Amino acid sequence: MKRYSYRERDYAFGQVMLTLRTRLGLTQTEVAGRLGVRRRSVTDWEGGLSYPSVDHLKRFVALAVERQAWPVGCEAEEARTLWQMARQKVLLDDGWLGGLLSHTLASPAPQPAEETGVTAHAFASPFRSGPRVDWSDAPDVASFYGRERELDLLSTWILQERCRVVSVLGQGGIGKSALATKVMHQGAECFEVVIWRSLRDVPTCEALLDNCLQVLAPQALFGTSASLERRQDLLLECLRNRRVLLVYDNLESFLEEGQDCGRIRAGYEGFFQVLRRVAETEHQSCLLLTSREKPSELVPLEGNRSAVRALRLARLEAKACYQLLVEKGVAGSTSEQMRLIEAYAGNPLALKIVARTIVELFEGQIVPFLEQGEVVFGGVRALLDEQYARLSxxxxxxxxxxxxxxxxxxxxxxxxxxxxxxxxxxxxxxxxxxxxxxxxxxxxxxxxxxxxxxxxxxxxxxxxxxxxxxxxxxxxxxxxxxxxxxxxxxxxxxxxxxxxxxxxxxxxxxxxxxxxxxxxxxxxxxxxxxxxxxxxxxxxxxxxxxxxxxxxxGHLCGLDLSQLSLRGASLQGVEM
Structure with a gap:
């Protein structure tokens, strides 16, 4: 199949293709089958990596017209806009488009939105307003490697099977946050509101709920009781009344260190009450979590047919690791690259860090680096110890x-x-x-x-x-x-x-x-x-x-603070 590719991503075109597919109520695999292309081609279009050929774009336009993905009366204008955005080398055939519109629009209307699984608001033009998003804290995933199977699986759970809680689990640096970000961006158009929050700094349960409710229901929050239960009720009400994607990154911050895996940190029992209620209560939203450990509260609720699912990320596949190393400037044969990948267990963060060392100190050659001694990856910490010692x-x-x-x-x-x-x-x-x-x-x-x-x-x-x-x-x-x-x-x-x-x-x-x-x-x-x-x-x-x-x-009473420089000291509310 011929595809017109380009160096920089065309995010505008990719967003339009993703929005249209969402309004069609079809998966990437279903669209690929209807157009006669591989699913990867649809992924590349939606990622802004390539454009469809003339024949495939015509089929996609026909599919959009057939399923009334565009507002009535605006089909011709929207089709021409899409064609122009796709940077085709030939002009759109107005005769073909006219015949398509006259034939298709004379046919019976497609199924109602409820039957196709697409909400009524989704039929607005993809070139206009989208979901309300508050994801400024999310990482900027400029380069994303592999994880196609995981992307498809998470998209299926969240968008098609309407899971209420989905967890992405794995060791530090394995790519949990990057994958969650990718899923969030690809599925955003299926939600009314999208929120990303990091739990890395361990906010209190009340502060976290208030932060999200300020986006979801600021008026309802104003003047209400400060009780935790009332905040929980408000959040569940929002998740029932609106389709919300709520992403919590670094959930392990709320779990005890050095204790049984998945135990709640003291003082954060309220958060896991919220977690259980979101998992057990019927609503139309999704809570997407990333964590190094699985919260013990979710284990009994998980299942293949349950609304609570968990995906544990394994090492990054070899092909994606090769791509990462090449882009970072690391040279070597396939066997040498494989030795390096195995040494760091396919951990993308570990490979990024060690790749920089290889490029800077060993001219990008893997063998001289490996000859310095046995390199065994026992976690990102061991690797960072080596890197830290080299810093000024x-x-x-x-x-x-x-x-x-x-x-x-x-x-x-x-x-x-x-x-x-x-x-x-x-x-x-x-x-x-x-x-x-x-x-x-x-x-x-x-x-x-x-x-x-x-x-x-x-x-x-x-x-x-x-x-x-x-x-x-x-x-x-x-x-x-x-x-x-x-x-x-x-x-x-x-x-x-x-x-x-x-x-x-x-x-x-x-x-x-x-x-x-x-x-x-x-x-x-x-x-x-x-x-x-x-x-x-x-x-x-x-x-x-x-x-x-x-x-x-518990206080500073009776201390002599004379001749002391109290630079940056926090003394507000301290008894002295």
Missing amino acids: VVEQSVLLWLAILREPANLQELLAVLGASLPRTSVLEAIESLHSRALIELGLRPGIFTLQSAVMEYVTARLIVEVTDEIKQGRYSRLVEHSLELASSQEDVRQTQQRLLVIPILASLRRSYPRRTALEEHLLALLDELRSWADEAQGYGPANLLALLRELR
Whole structure:
């Protein structure tokens, strides 16, 4: 089959093709069968990767006219617009189109929307308004490799079988978020509202519900009871009355670490009440989850014919891994590539990171890299340990600050927290280097930088270990150079910093100082030592020690804070 392909994706054309297929009420496989093409061809059209040939586009136009996918009276105009968008090398045959319209429109009308499985609102023109979307937090999936079977399966569960809860499971870096994003974009036109939310920063159940209800039912939320049950009722009402796709990324943030797999983290029982109600209650919406672990509450509800399904992502298929390596500039024979893929268990994030190392240090050659020693992938953490050790002091500091800030940041924001001692050019060079190593990502807006989820978790854990070791050994490096919580951060971010940094560090210290008084005395001794330093040299040290003492004691009464530089200290509401 001849296809007109091009270098850059034509997202506008792809969106129109996807919208029209949705309004036809057909799957990609069904459209492919009617047009006499492979399903992959339809996927490429909807992905903006290629255009149909003249014959196949004419068949598609005929199908759209036959099933009344366009508003009555506008068929000719819409068909000409589609033809023009498809960049055909020949003009649309007006005689053919006229004959098609006169014959088809004289025939009986197609089945009602209820029988075809397409909602009435779906018959609006695809060139006009679409669903209401709030997905700015979703990752930008510029390159997507393989996963065709998984895409088809998830689309079937969500769009055709109308599953209420669908989980995408797998290890860190395996591509859960990318797959969920792809599914979300491809199926968006089948929903009235599409919302993406990341659970990475562990928001409270109430805050998460309020955040979604502000999009779904802001008027109903205003002035209502603050009870969790009332919020749950409102959410279920919205899911029943409107077709909503709600995506929650990083669900494992709500699960206990180091405990039985799938156990709820203390304080988040309310969220899993919501989860159970969404899974068990009849409605027309879908909750799409990504997680490293399966919540134990969903296990009894899952089944092949149930409205609750789970897909566990295995390693990325070899063909897609080859494509990834080639695009990253890695050279080598098929057997050499296979050795590399096997070493990192087909983990796309791991392969992206190691590919950069191979290109930069070994001129893209796999064999010299493998000859450096045995390379065994035991998880993304082991790989990131190797990469982290290769970074400069400034590069490590930038990574740590992005993990502390928890939100996308620009250069000015990084310079503000790093301090005046680092030149602007050094920080910019560090950012450029980190991006080239695939350790930081560019945000949706120019000049914004953030961390991929797996890297965020790794760097956060690294900071906790390093600060804990420094405090036990009476050293000052990370403790002075980096803040554990910033008063200048938004309230929800500051609470996250406290929950994910201050509390874990204190918990680790308590294991080394079983007696509370011994730990308190050690922290106070460190504070006294910093008191003798110059203000600028104290950095964030005093503020960090106060944060730990506040968490340990519950107050800061009776402390002498003289001669201490409290940079970024969060003292609001603290008894002193």
